[in-house]
Amino acid sequence: MYKFVYEFMAWAGKAAPLPWLDVAGRVLGTAMWYGLPGRRSLARANMIRVLGTSFQTATMLGRQSFSHNGRSFAEIFTGRRADWRWFAEHVHVAQPEMVARMQASRRPVVATTGHFGAWELLAPVMGMLFPERSKQVVIRHGRDEAMFRLLQRLRHRTGIEVLGHRKAAPAVVRHLHRGGVTAFLTDHNTTQKDAAFLPFLGRMAAVNMGPALLALRAKALVWPVYLHRQGRGYIFDADPPLDTATLEGDREDRCRQVAELYTAAMERRIMTHPEQWFWMHNRWKTQPRGEQKE
Template identity: 50%
Template sequence: MKDLLYASLAAWGLGWGFERVRTRGEALGRLLWRALPQRREMACEAMVRLLGLSPEKARATALESFQHNGRSFLEILLAHRVDPRFVRERLRIVDPPSLAALQSQERPLVCVSAHLGAWELLAPVFHLLLPGREKQIVVRRPRDLALHALTTRLRSRPSLEVVDHRNAAPRVLRCLRRGGGAAFLVDHNTSTSEAVFLPFLGRIAAVNKGPALLALRAGAVVQPLFLLREGQGGYALYLEPTLDTRAVTGTHDEKIQKIALFYTQVVERMVRRHPEQWYWLHKRWKTQPPEGWTYSPPET
């Protein structure tokens, strides 16, 4: 029954265009702003404490963030509209030479991004701009299996496999060792067993070490990329400088820490530049290190 309900809602939403998703997504964000007072206050307090914003500025930025998040939730319905026309009319490549370098890269690729901007549209952009290469996106499976089945169908493409993060390592590693690319969102909270603890926006956070470990095992290049919204219906693709994991030095654990720190710092820079587009509703700092733990920065 739930499968049928989700399929019916998706079929209705798939007829929406970019403008309708924008207006309805922003309306959804305003609804969440009113319906989730604890998350609203959490976001405002975090912006004051971590970004140094005034309470008034933090509240305005948090409301804008909720509206962006509402759009993010609905933009999965636009994934099928990411095509060459989308690239011509709506997408701005901020650094074309970096994209050309990425497209000519023959090494395995671990692409890292965040719940920032139009993250649901980043998967089809990733698929479209890297033709001919085997690709995967690794996602966290929700508890609702019917919802998971629907989102997997909406995200999948012929050469883009959606991989559940549970037991994903063997499949991802095979893809990378065949010269493919795997993409991860690396800004979510994670369990202690999956984490390396690193500073993020001035507080210690549990950072998923899985992408770092897989990149190191495959000898991959780590490519940060982000899809930000601009204007009423445009998007900008940012490609930040890469990290070659073969050049990382130290013990095995030190290498993992350095790679994870690399992508954590890139995400932090982007969040500081565009705080209104980040997912502040998330309890990012929920998992903390054991009592008595102290942070030791890796040696450069």
């Protein structure tokens, strides 16, 4: 039954005109706000604690956040049809000189981002910015196998390999050693065995060390990148890349330096545009052993 529903959604999304997808995403976000009271309460509580807002402000930001999240889901279908004309009409590159330097470099790149802004459109945007480089996107392999397979298929574009995070490391290392670009979402909660605990938005959070470790193994550039919404368009924004080949210390210390970089970069974007982050996620669920869960 679920597979049939998923396939119907995929068919409808692929058939809908692009302007309709944005409307559908907003409607979906509103439906989630009213239909998921547990997630609504979690998002509001997260914002009150992290941002220090009032209940009323957290409610306003929460509704905006759910709307952005609904639009992000709809943008899976936009991404399949995004081309250079769409790029020219909708995307502004905030640091063209930095992007030009990255395009000219032959070094492997680990691009880090998060569930922020129009994250589903980052893969096609990176595909157009780096047309001659091989590209990978590593996504979380959820418990719903049918949904994961559908999303993997929908996210696929010619020239972009989509991998589930389980057992992805060997393929990522080979790809990076060939000078490829591999993108990771780094702002979700993770397990004790995969985590280092770092401050994130004023609270200790389990930060995934996988991207840092793989970047070090390939001596890659680590490049925090984001696509946030502005009006009806998007701004491609990035921080200066970190060259992992220049880091000092033992492996654990160097991994921590890389993880601190992409964690702090994500934090800055959230504080600048809090309404565009995925507040309904229980980001601080995993805590250091022996400490009380909140």
